[in-house]
Amino acid sequence: MASSTSADSTRDRIVTAAGAEFARYGIAGARITRIAKAAKTSSERLYAYFRSKEALYGFVAEQEMAAVAEATRLDPTDLPEYAGRVHDYFIRHPDRFRLMSWGRLELAGDDADTATQETVRRKVVQLRKAQEAGHLDPAWEPIDILVFVNQIAMAWAGQLDLVDAAADQVRDPSPAARRAAVVTAVQRLFPAAAGNTSVDTYGTGRA
8 A cells, every 4th residue: 555655646746747847848848857856756767657758748738627627617608707717727827827838839730639639529519509508609610619718718828917018008907907808808709698597508517
């Protein structure tokens, strides 16, 4: 039992160190030697858990996608507030925003980023079901809805310095104003459905 606990601890340290390394340097720039050193283990031990740097990134990204999904909970009947939650998550965790951004840049179209692909497929199904139920305009392609909402939601995650740069030209430079702008923008594109009392039909796991 003790050896199993030790193995789990080593693996957890590797994953934590890898998350920080990938967020800072991306996949190509990350170094297994630095990850192993930060995890207080050897490169050989690391490779016993993960066959390659790409496999390690894939595992870290999959964990992050699950964390994002749990924290933000896609609600097809209230996309404005979903966008607000996505905004909040990445504003609180800029390192995780960088981590996922590196994956999109370096693994575009690559099967290695299966976590993102599966998440997109699942959310597209949720959005399509909401359209069929009359909660979303069926004229939109579900993938367009997902991309537009996510892009608006994450618009400020990597650009908060712009508010400081133009502070004398911004009516309200507060973080709350940026969040409100995100929610309002999505509301104008995809208004929340009236009488939104349950979204479990769409697979969000919420009542």
